[in-house]
Amino acid sequence: MDQGANVRRMPYTAWNAFVEIFMAIRTAYTANIEHISILDENGVLDEKLAKTASGEPLLTPEQVLFLYERMVECRQLDEVAFKLQRSGRLFTYPQNKGQEACALGSGFAMRKGQDWLVPCYRENAALFLHGMPMGHVLLFWAGDERGSIIPEGVKITPIAIPIGTQMLHAAGIAWAQKVRKNDSVVITYFGDGATSEGDFHEAMNFATVFNVPAIFFCQNNQWAISVPREQQMNSETVAQKGLAYGAQCVQVDGNDIFAVYKATLEARERARQGGGVTLIEAITYRLGDHTTADDARRYRSADEVESWKNKDPMIRTRKYLEARGLWDEAKQKSAEERAEAMIKKIADDALNFAPPTTDEMFNYLYAEIPEELRRQRDTLRTNSLSMNPEQARLSESRR
Amino acid sequence: MPRTPQMIEKGLTLVDAINEALYQEMERDDRVMCLGEDVGLNGGVFRVTEGLQNRFGPDRVVDTPLSESGIMGSSIGLALAGMRPIPEIQFEGFMGPAYDQLVNHAARFRNRTRGSHTVPLTVRVPWGGGIHAPEFHSDSPEVMYIHNPGMKVVCPSTPSDAKGLLLAAIRDPDPVIFFEPKRVYRSFREQVDEGDYTIPIGKAKTVSEGTDVTVITWGSMVFECLAAMDQLPDDLSVELIDLRTLNPLDTDAICASAEKTGRVVIVQEAPKTCGLASELTTIIVERCFLNLQAPVQRVCGFDTIMPYAKLELQYLPDAKKIAEAIGAVAAY
Numbered sequence: 001m002d003q004g005a006n007v008r009r010m011p012y013t014a015w016n017a018f019v020e021i022f023m024a025i026r027t028a029y030t031a032n033i034e035h036i037s038i039l040d041e042n043g044v045l046d047e048k049l050a051k052t053a054s055g056e057p058l059l060t061p062e063q064v065l066f067l068y069e070r071m072v073e074c075r076q077l078d079e080v081a082f083k084l085q086r087s088g089r090l091f092t093y094p095q096n097k098g099q100e101a102c103a104l105g106s107g108f109a110m111r112k113g114q115d116w117l118v119p120c121y122r123e124n125a126a127l128f129l130h131g132m133p134m135g136h137v138l139l140f141w142a143g144d145e146r147g148s149i150i151p152e153g154v155k156i157t158p159i160a161i162p163i164g165t166q167m168l169h170a171a172g173i174a175w176a177q178k179v180r181k182n183d184s185v186v187i188t189y190f191g192d193g194a195t196s197e198g199d200f201h202e203a204m205n206f207a208t209v210f211n212v213p214a215i216f217f218c219q220n221n222q223w224a225i226s227v228p229r230e231q232q233m234n235s236e237t238v239a240q241k242g243l244a245y246g247a248q249c250v251q252v253d254g255n256d257i258f259a260v261y262k263a264t265l266e267a268r269e270r271a272r273q274g275g276g277v278t279l280i281e282a283i284t285y286r287l288g289d290h291t292t293a294d295d296a297r298r299y300r301s302a303d304e305v306e307s308w309k310n311k312d313p314m315i316r317t318r319k320y321l322e323a324r325g326l327w328d329e330a331k332q333k334s335a336e337e338r339a340e341a342m343i344k345k346i347a348d349d350a351l352n353f354a355p356p357t358t359d360e361m362f363n364y365l366y367a368e369i370p371e372e373l374r375r376q377r378d379t380l381r382t383n384s385l386s387m388n389p390e391q392a393r394l395s396e397s398r399r
Numbered sequence: 400m401p402r403t404p405q406m407i408e409k410g411l412t413l414v415d416a417i418n419e420a421l422y423q424e425m426e427r428d429d430r431v432m433c434l435g436e437d438v439g440l441n442g443g444v445f446r447v448t449e450g451l452q453n454r455f456g457p458d459r460v461v462d463t464p465l466s467e468s469g470i471m472g473s474s475i476g477l478a479l480a481g482m483r484p485i486p487e488i489q490f491e492g493f494m495g496p497a498y499d500q501l502v503n504h505a506a507r508f509r510n511r512t513r514g515s516h517t518v519p520l521t522v523r524v525p526w527g528g529g530i531h532a533p534e535f536h537s538d539s540p541e542v543m544y545i546h547n548p549g550m551k552v553v554c555p556s557t558p559s560d561a562k563g564l565l566l567a568a569i570r571d572p573d574p575v576i577f578f579e580p581k582r583v584y585r586s587f588r589e590q591v592d593e594g595d596y597t598i599p600i601g602k603a604k605t606v607s608e609g610t611d612v613t614v615i616t617w618g619s620m621v622f623e624c625l626a627a628m629d630q631l632p633d634d635l636s637v638e639l640i641d642l643r644t645l646n647p648l649d650t651d652a653i654c655a656s657a658e659k660t661g662r663v664v665i666v667q668e669a670p671k672t673c674g675l676a677s678e679l680t681t682i683i684v685e686r687c688f689l690n691l692q693a694p695v696q697r698v699c700g701f702d703t704i705m706p707y708a709k710l711e712l713q714y715l716p717d718a719k720k721i722a723e724a725i726g727a728v729a730a731y
Binding site: 165174202206 | 432458459461463464466468469471472473474475476477478479480481482484496499500503504508509510511512513514515516517548549551571572573601647648650651
């Protein structure tokens with residue numbers, strides 16, 4: 001339709017010229033953002049797009065089955081963790097519900113033990129794929145630093161609570177891979193809100209200026225706690241923010257595991273070949289609350305949540321598998337039961353882990369404990385008043 | 400850079416000594432990188448990194464974007480991945496944007512991962528006033544980084560100490576902030592050992608031994624204290640301690656001297672309230688109370704914003720103020 005037809009003709013002025021140029025640039029920016037969608041809400045696969053560059057199937061049905069089972073586990077973990085928090089055994093927990101395809105599709109595209117994951121806090125399934133024990137994650141949310149101990153050989157940085165700061169660490173880790181000529185790529189995760197932080201922009205700038213092998217993966221789940229995406233930014237997409245830095249930018253359906261996997265795989269190969277940085281914006285939705293301390297009903301409508309439930313990554317992945325005879329209700333039930341039993345066992349072990357000693361507070365500040373810290377540590381060990389040794393000595397001598 | 404005939408004859412400035420330490424360590428360890436604003440081609444605004452890019456190339460001596468949080472955050476990543484980055488923040492007044500990355504990340508990684516991730520980096524920062532620089536170029540924010548656990552803080556006052564402490568800092572497995580008193584950068588030369596040596600972090604230096612009054616200070620104030628001592632009567636014996644490391648403190652050396660003299664003056668150019676001098680005073684009162692002959696005195700900057708060049712010498716402690724404080728404590 002000719003939109004000009006309904007507009008009253010005005011004399012052409014410099015202002016019109018400006019507006020036209022502005023609109024052209026705006027269109028160019030929007031048009032430059034490729035949007036990938038391969039598996040639709042009904043589980044129908046775009047067979048043409050579901051291929052690698054060399055014509056191989058992007059993901060085999062067996063691989064999808066494997067990933068779907070991980071989705072079931074991740075969703076069950078959310079359920080178990082939620083109940084544990086409500087019964088007072090976990091302090092806080094952020095559910096991943098609705099975003100599993102982001103973590104799994106991207107995590108599966110990265111090579112375990114070879115590539116680095118620099119996470120935020122809503123990528124559980126990717127962490128598990130890359131060797132982070134589930135028990136550690138539960139321990140972390142139970143208020144225990146030992147949950148962030150990264151096992152030898154696992155290339156993951158600890159869960160990052162402050163928003164956006166980890167992206168710079170990713171840029172630095174990727175820079176080191178380039179300097180050392182390692183064949184490793186770094187992926188870092190963050191949300192839509194994090195792109196308002198200065199560190200996002202500094203990290204994008206560093207990564208692209210030094211052309212390091214890094215992937216910036218934005219889980220645009222529409223909400224930063226209570227602030228919607230529209231209030232978070234004036235740009236039409238998150239992906240276009242990367243254009244300013246000369247990054248490759250792509251938008252994917254974040255609830256489509258094929259699309260997420262494809263975009264990440266391409267980004268990884270590009271990075272390996274020195275082709276630089278990719279910003280992936282995965283459009284998804286946080287079906288749960290921000291954390292167990294949040295009540296999303298305060299700021300978003302039930303209708304909105306309901307509309308996203310139809311786009312749930314689990315529903316469409318399941319439909320894909322069912323259409324190929326690889327899944328049914330009985331399998332679903334038994335997979336859920338298996339996952340629940342496994343997670344309950346892991347949670348039991350994690351939550352019954354011997355509590356940390358007070359020494360733990362002091363022992364890891366420095367490689368070697370300084371004298372003053374040693375004194376403070378020893379005082380806490382021996383003196384319930386936690387007085388410093390000098391005061392303790394003083395009170396003894398007065399007795 | 401290799402020594403020039405002038406350096407061989409007359410000795411090294413603080414700038415020369417830091418440059419030599421960087422040069423030698425980059426030769427020795429290929430994990431070491433220098434990065435920051437203007438540190439490469441330009442050799443740094445104070446020329447501390449002069450010649451390093453020429454010798455080690457632009458991949459190891461890197462001109463970064465103008466972005467302090469970026470410099471610090473990416474240095475953390477480099478360190479996590481096995482490098483030994485030496486980021487430079489051009490002036491201490493520009494540390495603000497890097498504060499979050501330093502305090503909340505560099506300083507915490509070891510603790511929060513129970514030692515499975517560590518951040519061995521050394522942040523070099525020109526520090527302190529007295530060179531008539533513009534605003535944000537003359538502050539002394541060391542206490543911000545001492546108060547926050549997980550970092551070591553070093554502030555040498557002489558070329559020899561700077562070289563040995565910098566080599567120790569780079570080899571240290573934890574993050575170290577290396578404050579370089581810019582007033583001392585080119586104020587004098589001294590002969591510096593050309594070899595590889597370290598000075599342990601956490602050890603103070605007794606600049607001059609004495610029996611009547613202990614004076615504790617660090618950075619460029621060491622030289623104001625020496626000048627103050629010249630103004631005092633010959634029969635007043637002053638022990639001058641240069642802390643060199645501000646965290647962890649050498650409390651044994653501090654207390655040994657305080658117990659010996661019973662009279663203590665602490666000199667810092669930072670604002671008075673909640674400065675390191677306050678902590679030193681508390682340590683001395685807690686541990687040496689019965690040895691004290693006089694109240695501990697502080698000679699500090701004022702609790703003001705560091706004034707611009709025209710008033711900075713009125714702000715900074717000087718020999719006269721320090722000599723008066725020493726005299727008062729001695730006579731108490």
